[in-house]
Amino acid sequence: MIDVSAVRNLFPILNQKINNHDLIYLDNGATTQKPNSVTRSIEDYYKKVNSNVHRGAHYLSNLSTEKYEQTREKIKNFIGAKKTCEIILTKGTTDSINLIANTFDSNINEGDEVIISEMEHHSNIVPWQICCDKNKAVLKVVPILNSGEIDFDKFQSLLSKKTKLVSISHVSNVLGTINPIKKIIDLAHKFKAKVFIDGAQAASHIKLDVQKLNVDFYCFSAHKLYGPTGVGVLYGKESILNELEPYQGGGEMIKSVDFNKTTYADLPHKFEAGTPNIAGVVSFSKSIDFLESVGLDNIKSHQEKLLQYATKKLLEIKDVIIYGPKHQKAAIISFNIKNVHPYDVGVLLDKMGIAIRTGHHCAQPLMKKYNIPGTIRLSFAVYNTTKEIDLCIDAIKKSKKMLT
Amino acid sequence: MRLIDEIQQEIISDFNLFSDWTQKYEYLIDLGKELKVLDAKHKTEENLIKGCQSNVWLIAKKEKNSIVFTADSDAIMTKGIIALLIKILSNQTPKDITNCDLFFIKKIGLSEHLSATRANGLLSMIKQMKLYAYGLENK
Numbered sequence: 396m397i398d399v400s401a402v403r404n405l406f407p408i409l410n411q412k413i414n415n416h417d418l419i420y421l422d423n424g425a426t427t428q429k430p431n432s433v434t435r436s437i438e439d440y441y442k443k444v445n446s447n448v449h450r451g452a453h454y455l456s457n458l459s460t461e462k463y464e465q466t467r468e469k470i471k472n473f474i475g476a477k478k479t480c481e482i483i484l485t486k487g488t489t490d491s492i493n494l495i496a497n498t499f500d501s502n503i504n505e506g507d508e509v510i511i512s513e514m515e516h517h518s519n520i521v522p523w524q525i526c527c528d529k530n531k532a533v534l535k536v537v538p539i540l541n542s543g544e545i546d547f548d549k550f551q552s553l554l555s556k557k558t559k560l561v562s563i564s565h566v567s568n569v570l571g572t573i574n575p576i577k578k579i580i581d582l583a584h585k586f587k588a589k590v591f592i593d594g595a596q597a598a599s600h601i602k603l604d605v606q607k608l609n610v611d612f613y614c615f616s617a618h619k620l621y622g623p624t625g626v627g628v629l630y631g632k633e634s635i636l637n638e639l640e641p642y643q644g645g646g647e648m649i650k651s652v653d654f655n656k657t658t659y660a661d662l663p664h665k666f667e668a669g670t671p672n673i674a675g676v677v678s679f680s681k682s683i684d685f686l687e688s689v690g691l692d693n694i695k696s697h698q699e700k701l702l703q704y705a706t707k708k709l710l711e712i713k714d715v716i717i718y719g720p721k722h723q724k725a726a727i728i729s730f731n732i733k734n735v736h737p738y739d740v741g742v743l744l745d746k747m748g749i750a751i752r753t754g755h756h757c758a759q760p761l762m763k764k765y766n767i768p769g770t771i772r773l774s775f776a777v778y779n780t781t782k783e784i785d786l787c788i789d790a791i792k793k794s795k796k797m798l799t
Numbered sequence: 800m801r802l803i804d805e806i807q808q809e810i811i812s813d814f815n816l817f818s819d820w821t822q823k824y825e826y827l828i829d830l831g832k833e834l835k836v837l838d839a840k841h842k843t844e845e846n847l848i849k850g851c852q853s854n855v856w857l858i859a860k861k862e863k864n865s866i867v868f869t870a871d872s873d874a875i876m877t878k879g880i881i882a883l884l885i886k887i888l889s890n891q892t893p894k895d896i897t898n899c900d901l902f903f904i905k906k907i908g909l910s911e912h913l914s915a916t917r918a919n920g921l922l923s924m925i926k927q928m929k930l931y932a933y934g935l936e937n938k
Contacts, residue, residue, distance in 0.1 A: 736873055736875060738852040738853045739874050741852075742912075743824065746824065754851060754852045755852075797821070797825055798875060
């Protein structure tokens with residue numbers, strides 16, 4: 396059980412009026428709010444520690460490096476990786492995907508295939524399109540069923556020895572579908588294909604064990620885990636990462652530079668050119684502390700309760716259509732009201748202090764499948780309450796009345 | 800035809816009558832509902848101003864010395880604002896349209912709908928209306 400009011404006290408941003416109403420923040424799929432410990436840590440870092448990492452011999456530089464590397468260690472434990480060198484720190488999920496799409500492509504040759512799904516976010520579509528175009532490979536798309544689940548039979552039939560990589564989201568940012576990634580990974584491995592999992596919407600509430608999953612690559616963003624923006628994680632198996640050429644060149648990623656030949660640094664630094672977002676990385680350690688102190692299982696069950704409550708309440712409103720599965724679903728609800736444009740609902744809810752997301756959610760192919768311009772999306776986090784859902788439902792009813 | 804600024808002032812006075820946001824938005828929604836639906840054949844790629852969330856279709860033609868605008872959107876709120884824009888800018892001379900300052904938007908508290916993040920196509924629509932006026936001026 397979570398003491399939600401105690402948790403809410405850690406998030407001062409929640410305690411404010413928007414358009415003369417108490418803020419109700421239900422756009423957690425886009426980004427989550429940050430607890431005091433995280434914002435304080437950013438300030439403390441700049442006030443007391445600021446220095447570049449892995450460079451100077453001086454006290455502060457060493458301290459900065461130590462704190463930076465401690466976060467890497469913490470992330471390693473958080474996701475159950477074998478070694479810290481398998482944790483590459485990036486700018487975010489998109490950056491992590493691009494890193495692999497631009498380096499793993501040495502394994503993708505003419506006629507080879509990369510498989511993604513119809514429910515992917517644009518950031519798990521476009522990098523692979525570019526990668527396939529560049530290498531004359533073919534991008535295959537697994538369709539989804541009307542229920543919002545991956546068509547597993549189709550997935551199976553798409554796999555072949557031509558498949559070099561499968562890249563699928565752990566949780567759909569639109570439908571909330573929790574994909575059966577273990578099954579996907581095991582099956583893809585039978586065809587010697589590597590598997591990349593986009594965990595942007597999963598890592599804040601699903602306990603990960605990348606070794607048990609036997610996943611080849613896994614990524615997520617700190618800002619969806621109550622951490623800072625501009626920090627992302629890319630996990631990759633050491634043996635695979637070692638084979639890949641660097642993505643970007645620059646400082647930090649080299650062993651020695653000579654105009655004739657440059658040798659690269661070892662993992663993970665090989666993939667971390669330039670001065671990173673040190674304050675962000677250091678403060679991300681506090682978000683992991685936060686997640687672990689509340690407990691991922693507690694967060695998950697709290698969010699599940701909110702999901703079930705909101706779903707039930709929404710379905711009581713006439714003409715509401717919810718997209719996505721009924722089970723195996725994260726705390727994300729995408730819906731529409733018959734004959735109402737989602738944008739209009741978003742505008743009216745905003746007037747009532749409710750932050751939600753409307754639109755195509757960077758998943759235009761999925762919108763095409765359902766033949767809709769967009770959806771209204773509610774996404775819940777650890778600090779949301781059933782009372783907030785009640786107020787949101789009232790606001791939706793009011794908007795519907797105004798619009799129809 | 801009345802001057803652009805006169806019509807804007809009139810709209811501002813109308814909106815001043817509303818005591819809360821609900822009335823204001825209900826009025827906008829009504830305006831949106833009353834706006835004539837654009838015939839499907841005009842909803843072409845050529846007339847489309849794509850927003851990230853809602854779309855706008857805009858047609859301009861020159862009649863004598865003035866420009867006549869017709870427009871539509873898939874979102875009702877966007878349509879309501881379109882209705883206001885048409886009320887103000889349609890049947891005006893190209894010169895007046897290109898030179899006008901649409902101060903009413905801020906005065907009636909709808910600027911948020913014209914910020915880039917709203918991405919409803921309205922900002923581009925106003926630009927496009929002015930471009931049409933400019934382009935049709937000497938035709």
